[in-house]
Amino acid sequence: MASDTSSINGGYRVSAKLIKDNMLIIILLLELIIGVILSPVFLGKTNIQSILINTAIFGLLAVGQSLVMLVKEIDLSVGAMMAFGPIAAIALTEKILSGSGTEIIVGGNYVVDGLLLIVILVLLISALIGILNGIIRVKAQVPSLIVTLGMMYVLSGMSYILSGGYSLYLTNLEGAKSLGNNMIAGIPVNFILFLVIGVLVILVLKYTKVGHRIYSTGGNEKAAIYSGINTNFWKIMAFGISGVCAGAAALIYSSRLQSVETIQGSGYELISIAIAVIGGITLEGGRGNIFGAIIASAILCIMLNILSLVGLIAWYKTIIIGLIIIGAASQHAFSRRTA
Amino acid sequence: MYLKNIHKQFPGVKALKGVDFSLEKGKIVSLVGTNGAGKSTLSNIIAGIYSPDEGEIFIEGKKVTISDPKAAEQLGVGIVHQEPTLVPNMTVVENIFLNKEITKNGIVLDLKKMKQESEKVLEFLGFHINVGKKVEELTLVEKEVVEIAKAMLLKPKILILDEVTAPLNKDEVDHLFKIINDLKNNGMGIIFIGHKLQEIIEISDSIMVFRDGKNVGELVPSESLSEKEVISLMLGSTLNEDLITGEDKDDTGQRQEVLKLAGLSKQGFYEDINFTLYKGEIVGFAGLKGSGITELFQSLQGILSFDGGDMYVKGKKVKFKYPKDGIEAGIGMVTNDRQGEGLALTLDVKDNIAVSSLNYLRNRFRTLNTKLLKDNAGKYVKALSIKTPSINQFVQNLSGGNQQKIVIAKWLLRNLDIILVDEPTRGVDVKAKNEIYKLLINEKNNGKSLMVASPEIRELLSICDRILIINSGRIVSEVHRNAKEFKEEDILNIIHSSHQHYTTAQAM
Numbered sequence: 001m002a003s004d005t006s007s008i009n010g011g012y013r014v015s016a017k018l019i020k021d022n023m024l025i026i027i028l029l030l031e032l033i034i035g036v037i038l039s040p041v042f043l044g045k046t047n048i049q050s051i052l053i054n055t056a057i058f059g060l061l062a063v064g065q066s067l068v069m070l071v072k073e074i075d076l077s078v079g080a081m082m083a084f085g086p087i088a089a090i091a092l093t094e095k096i097l098s099g100s101g102t103e104i105i106v107g108g109n110y111v112v113d114g115l116l117l118i119v120i121l122v123l124l125i126s127a128l129i130g131i132l133n134g135i136i137r138v139k140a141q142v143p144s145l146i147v148t149l150g151m152m153y154v155l156s157g158m159s160y161i162l163s164g165g166y167s168l169y170l171t172n173l174e175g176a177k178s179l180g181n182n183m184i185a186g187i188p189v190n191f192i193l194f195l196v197i198g199v200l201v202i203l204v205l206k207y208t209k210v211g212h213r214i215y216s217t218g219g220n221e222k223a224a225i226y227s228g229i230n231t232n233f234w235k236i237m238a239f240g241i242s243g244v245c246a247g248a249a250a251l252i253y254s255s256r257l258q259s260v261e262t263i264q265g266s267g268y269e270l271i272s273i274a275i276a277v278i279g280g281i282t283l284e285g286g287r288g289n290i291f292g293a294i295i296a297s298a299i300l301c302i303m304l305n306i307l308s309l310v311g312l313i314a315w316y317k318t319i320i321i322g323l324i325i326i327g328a329a330s331q332h333a334f335s336r337r338t339a
Numbered sequence: 340m341y342l343k344n345i346h347k348q349f350p351g352v353k354a355l356k357g358v359d360f361s362l363e364k365g366k367i368v369s370l371v372g373t374n375g376a377g378k379s380t381l382s383n384i385i386a387g388i389y390s391p392d393e394g395e396i397f398i399e400g401k402k403v404t405i406s407d408p409k410a411a412e413q414l415g416v417g418i419v420h421q422e423p424t425l426v427p428n429m430t431v432v433e434n435i436f437l438n439k440e441i442t443k444n445g446i447v448l449d450l451k452k453m454k455q456e457s458e459k460v461l462e463f464l465g466f467h468i469n470v471g472k473k474v475e476e477l478t479l480v481e482k483e484v485v486e487i488a489k490a491m492l493l494k495p496k497i498l499i500l501d502e503v504t505a506p507l508n509k510d511e512v513d514h515l516f517k518i519i520n521d522l523k524n525n526g527m528g529i530i531f532i533g534h535k536l537q538e539i540i541e542i543s544d545s546i547m548v549f550r551d552g553k554n555v556g557e558l559v560p561s562e563s564l565s566e567k568e569v570i571s572l573m574l575g576s577t578l579n580e581d582l583i584t585g586e587d588k589d590d591t592g593q594r595q596e597v598l599k600l601a602g603l604s605k606q607g608f609y610e611d612i613n614f615t616l617y618k619g620e621i622v623g624f625a626g627l628k629g630s631g632i633t634e635l636f637q638s639l640q641g642i643l644s645f646d647g648g649d650m651y652v653k654g655k656k657v658k659f660k661y662p663k664d665g666i667e668a669g670i671g672m673v674t675n676d677r678q679g680e681g682l683a684l685t686l687d688v689k690d691n692i693a694v695s696s697l698n699y700l701r702n703r704f705r706t707l708n709t710k711l712l713k714d715n716a717g718k719y720v721k722a723l724s725i726k727t728p729s730i731n732q733f734v735q736n737l738s739g740g741n742q743q744k745i746v747i748a749k750w751l752l753r754n755l756d757i758i759l760v761d762e763p764t765r766g767v768d769v770k771a772k773n774e775i776y777k778l779l780i781n782e783k784n785n786g787k788s789l790m791v792a793s794p795e796i797r798e799l800l801s802i803c804d805r806i807l808i809i810n811s812g813r814i815v816s817e818v819h820r821n822a823k824e825f826k827e828e829d830i831l832n833i834i835h836s837s838h839q840h841y842t843t844a845q846a847m
Contacts (some may be wrong), residue, residue: 207447209440212429216437219426224833225387226424227438228409 289325740771
């Protein structure tokens with residue numbers, strides 16, 4: 001019936017819907033325009049590259065977090081995992097390789113060898129911790145907020161014990177800086193990697209059974225169980241993938257700074273939740289999509305960048321992030337009710 | 340299909356006590372019984388959602404174990420559940436094919452084929468629904484149709500329909516019955532569960548009656564089979580008469596009016612409720628699930644707002660904004676969700692009893708008078724014979740019956756004039772039931788006014804002075820204790836006659 005009455009009014013309604021559906025992209029474009037107006041450096045090559053690298057790190061965390069939130073859970077341990085993953089991987093690599101006589105740490109805290117093994121172990125350890133989060137969640141029936149909060153504390157404590165609180169330097173490790181700093185045609189490799197992972201996740205959710213499993217687990221768990229879906233398995237999977245994403249983010253972060261800090265990633269768990277929420281993922285589960293989360297991570301990184309360029313002190317940034325989270329969540333909830 | 344000697348126990352209840360059941364190809368067997376009689380448990384066992392504690396299941400002569408819903412599907416069992424099993428944020432296709440997706444090469448979903456197939460199923464059911472729409476955007480009827488389509492997708496040999504007609508109107512039911520008959524003629528065996536007996540007599544080849552977890556008889560529908568016969572088999576012959584203590588008070592002119600509702604309405608829940616409650620009476624409210632009684636009670640206490648009509652408490656016009664307003668006006672509600680809404684499970688007995696009366700339990704420093712609190716809690720524990728090791732016991736460790744008494748004690752301590760009780764004895768054993776009845780009658784004799792809602796008509800017959808029957812949010816009948824219709828059969832008859840508005844013979 002609406003199509004029969006396509007008057008001016010109808011046209012207005014269509015464009016309003018168009019704006020509502022593409023709100024995130026519109027905000028992103030607006031930000032770009034504001035950035036160009038406010039700062040001459042904004043469009044500079046290094047500035048753009050720095051935005052893209054940050055987007056890759058936060059975006060990876062947000063993709064993992066979004067999957068967890070889609071199955072109606074939450075993962076507070078990803079920030080702590082970003083420190084623990086590399087620290088534990090290096091410690092383990094040292095243990096493994098010292099048997100064969102290879103020294104991988106010299107001068108107390110300079111990592112010099114074992115890159116490949118470290119990379120593999122970072123991803124493996126992060127995945128296993130994620131899976132452990134999931135298993136505790138479904139087997140002990142403890143809310144994931146609690147499980148992953150506890151895991152966050154355990155991991156930070158272990159990071160301190162393993163590292164003694166000292167930074168590990170990667171400056172003398174051959175190849176260690178490539179992931180964080182190398183460019184292909186001026187675009188950071190890590191950003192390309194992030195896009196590949198992001199697109200892959202989007203495609204898998206849209207075009208394979210996995211998407212139906214994830215969305216139904218979070219959207220109506222009982223319906224999923226009645227349809228014979230093993231919802232516990234998919235929850236564990238989501239936590240596992242979130243772990244892998246945290247591991248990958250840690251690799252980019254450490255490679256960029258060429259060091260591993262005990263406190264790296266702290267607070268990032270909340271930023272990843274913030275991005276997911278801005279991207280339209282809700283705490284009630286089964287709602288929102290990864291594309292939104294990817295755009296949202298760019299929105300957040302560009303905003304932080306602009307605020308730095310105009311010289312706003314850090315605390316104002318936090319206030320603005322807070323307001324954006326509340327605003328975005330209200331807007332999504334509102335548009336859903338009026339849909 | 341054949342089921343033999345099925346037993347199933349849930350914590351606290353024996354849901355099925357040795358049920359035999361058989362279904363032939365091309366037949367429709369209906370399961371009827373009061374709530375909790377075991378109909379849904381049996382169908383859930385066949386659908387692989389519960390596994391039986393004891394007993395054997397045979398399908399086409401072969402003994403099978405149905406370990407999960409997927410196994411049931413593979414054995415050719417389709418089920419439409421009583422509760423919604425659709426994912427709101429997913430599309431119709433995605434819901435119909437949930438966990439049954441078609442893929443092109445084992446990995447990539449064949450969206451086109453799934454779309455065609457779901458359109459085909461819906462078309463077969465005679466409905467045109469945009470399959471790309473999200474389920475949350477559908478109407479109630481469309482959702483029900485999608486539920487049926489979901490069960491039909493794999494062309495099951497056995498189809499279980501658990502209360503599918505509830506949201507449908509007469510034409511839609513007729514349409515659905517035509518489809519069900521077609522399926523039956525194609526050789527499908529159908530298990531139909533419902534509350535509307537007229538429908539059941541119309542559609543079934545045989546009617547299996549459940550009572551207290553057993554099948555107590557099988558009836559074959561014919562011209563002469565009446566709803567009454569089915570109901571009397573549902574209830575059994577052992578009516579518990581000895582508890583009846585209510586009385587009819589006809590001299591309404593003499594009595595003090597405590598609550599009056601004039602055309603009270605809440606869109607989507609109840610409509611045009613006219614009712615007067617007098618001092619010292621118990622009025623029962625009977626109706627099916629979703630008839631709007633719970634919402635009406637909630638409105639009277641101020642939990643839910645009403646959007647039409649007027650409400651008077653002791654002659655004074657009121658409109659409550661918060662539950663607190665209702666309590667201050669002297670109205671308290673004993674909820675039907677004891678654990679969710681009635682109690683703080685992790686607090687102890689004394690705190691739960693005192694929670695609504697804390698303002699009256701203060702000492703001269705305006706802080707809580709713990710001694711007074713303990714004394715009062717102790718008094719009610721004793722008066723209501725609540726079985727607890729001490730008043731310091733956590734409420735979650737008590738049985739359902741004792742928990743329920745605590746919810747009631749909460750309002751007694753606050754000394755309210757009007758007590759609304761929604762399902763006074765849900766999940767309560769027989770002994771505690773009788774104690775709760777005595778308790779309610781005792782309060783009535785103390786001059787309190789009570790409104791009691793219950794799915795168990797027998798319960799209402801035991802304690803009420805009159806019973807109002809609610810159908811789809813409207814009062815359709817009022818039966819007084821001295822009326823000849825003050826019988827379970829007659830009241831059930833009125834409740835189960837769907838879409839029929841009785842002229843009310845109100846004596847007010």
